[in-house]
Amino acid sequence: MSNTYQALKCNPDCNCDNDRKECIYERRYAEMSTSSGVLGVDVISFGNESELVPQRAVFGCENLETGDLYTQRADGIMGLGRGRLSVVDQLVEKGVISDSFSLCYGGMDVGGGAMVLGGITPPPDMVFSHSDPFRSPYYNIELKELRVAGKPLKVSPRIFDGGHGTVLDSGTTYAYLPGHAFAAFKDALIKETHVLKRIRGPDPNYDDICFSGAGRDVSELSKTFPQVDMVFGNGQKLTLSPENYLFRHMKVSGAYCLGIFQNSDSTTLLGGIVVRNTLVTYDRGNDKVGFWKTNCSELWRRLQLPSVPAPPPSISSSNDSSIGMPPRLAPDGLPLNVLPGAFQIGVITFDMSFSLNNSHMKPNFTELSEFIAHELQVDDIEV
Template sequence: MNRRRLRFAAVTTTTIFSLLISLLTSTFPVTSAVNSTSDNLNLRRTSPLILPLSLSRKIPSAKLRRLLQAKRVPINARMNLFDDLLSNGYYTTRLYIGTPPQEFALIVDTGSTVTYVPCSDCDQCGNHQDPKFQPDLSTTYHPVKCNPDCTCDAENAQCVYERQYAEMSSSSGVLGEDIVSFGNQSELKPQRAVFGCENAETGDLYSQHADGIMGLGRGDLSIVDQLVDKSVIGDSFSLCYGGMGIGGGAMILGSLSPPSDMVFSHSDPDRSPYYNIELKELHVAGKKLAIDPKLISELHGLKQIRGPDPNYNDICFSGAGRKVSELSKTFPAVDMVFENGLKYLLSPENYLFKHSKVPGAYCLGVFQNGKDPTTLLGGEIKVGFITFDMSLSIKDSDLKPRISELSGFIAQELGVNTLQVHLLNFTSSGNGSLITWGIYPEKSAKYIANTTAMHIIAHLAEHNVQLPDTFGSYTLANWKVEPPMKRSWWHQHYLLVVMAVIVSLMLGISVYGIWFIRKWRQQTTIQYKPVDSDTVVPEQELQPL
């Protein structure tokens, strides 16, 4: 399941709900559901919720509201949102590219910047909702030529892009420019914009139903930033979600008059490159939760928190009734308290979703985020090494002599050097064997390149590792991505220490050698004394022959 859905609400992380559970499970029976596959809270309510996301200074909420209301609201682009949250894990919108327009279903993502669609020549793209984009059929399409502001292809002819996402999928291709349309509800006329024409994708991107991603993050390639730079929309965008049982919603690119009860919270670009809010406290049913202060700091806001164990089922509650409007009689409200003391109310329909099979049952909207523990916004990570388990049907006595051979096949299948494949553990499992392997960076590298890591993980996740039949049947499981190992002071400075010791020894030997040579010369020098008549003794006088 894809994880790149709207992430602004992700600051209400699983820590909130681990504390919520203790309050809720004491009152209501719990039923099990299908294992969850994401770890972000999805904010939904009966009345539309509009969250404006834009950069701003720390202006008091009331003053900021008056300033926004005083400005003339320019035109904006209103677009429908389609709720694929429970089935696919994201919201999508429709975007039209080219002349004549070619339609695409794109995941709305506030955590990335590039908007891309599969290109017609992409032979490494999956089957998606709509046909691939065909540049030759658009009379207004132009490739973005190589320039100092972009990454160029091998021929230095065209600009290219490459993005890796939090769940370790990736997208790469060329950059093009064309007319982009926003649908018949938009006041904004079609505009020229730069987007990605994809020619390779891996991981969840390959298997997802949606065609591509619409990046709303901060950056030059963000479609919002491009429209703002053209001065055709105001410097903000808004997201409006339908309530429980309604689904869908709307997205507005550009400014709009804020509601009178809007709660503003500052997003600090110095704290994080992503949209972020500084959460101070959480209250459940009016009671302040005793959250570890290390999780919330004034400097960094909410830190990374690990999601629930994927081995456990969803936490669901039965007996609450079928009327969404009456959920507040059964479940408590949650207050998010921000840095300025303002509170944002999460009603039960904001943090619950309906059980798909049990009428009148509701589950907490907290899911495990694939293989990635990050509960904040999506991003790129550095891969230190990758581990995975391999269970083989061959006996350990027959397999041990062939470990080196097996290591070579694994390296070949994963596209790495044989020296990068390390045997971490070998155990006997009945009539079979269980091996834990580790894929490490090359000797000269500190971490595995993201492109290489994507390739390795895609092969492991999609079970594309093919071994000779002589190794019997096998399965791959429990692959993990680990960050680069932190080196100790000694590992970071041992070369300097060794060089200092060598230099000191050489200087010491040189000084000792000079001293020794001088002393030896002094001892071997013949000293002559004058013959004095007063000092001559009879034995020293010359005797006649």
């Protein structure tokens, strides 16, 4: 155990164990996984690449995990929501960051990305939506309209304001629409993809909406799947590429399934799939959320290496000038630092190809990159 760790003693502001000695917690998530344990205080480090110095913070020390939290590859979960125990709130209260943070998720099959704690100067073509902190305890945006292939869904704008409103949740994988909105979206999408063949989903326990015949190249999906626009209350819109609403069929090559589902209640829930290859800035201090299309898998490398041009999105099906392409240079305010104590002398690029006899086999690129990093004696993030 860490020699700087301390259990949070029972007090009126927390739930206490049966002996009333320690603070405890229990969390249940949308997919019904759970996490429970005790609350503790320790020094949290943010990695060698971060400008943030280690900080003492309260966090949950797990004793039990169930569901996806237990089976996932990641170990634990980081809370970035609103609330006194959120990592962001604690850092803001300490005065070490401004009341803002940004996330950028990599694209389909790619992974990677970046997280920035604190404020950044937004790119000039970043699209914003108002986020009302009093609307719900979550990060809300003002979604007023969905368009498929440029055609608005025939639903009332009020449908996106039911329940908790439209919630942007980085911890949720897929997206969920209220019943009528989902039905309209599904029908519009099927109408625009009539040249593709409808097939069964990869899991017989779920009635997934899947299509075959689109090909394996993700960058070509916009030729067979329509563009989807999210229009916000201020009139600005964010254009979604097919990778922002599809996931790859795990059993049929060149097939994809709809990653937007019907919600069991009236809340509109937008998960990580919607913001693939999108820098999302949660500007809590100014009650707004910003969206900027970019190549998130390359963004972290650009944050580390000075004078590296801004990467374009890996997929772009947008013709809307309000989104546009990223500027050639990194936006002001992003920390462009090389690793501490290191000299940047160049960038080595090499290509690799794989030949697989079994089409169901998939190389473990994460493990491969870790092996290469070990052999080159560099950090994993540099590979």
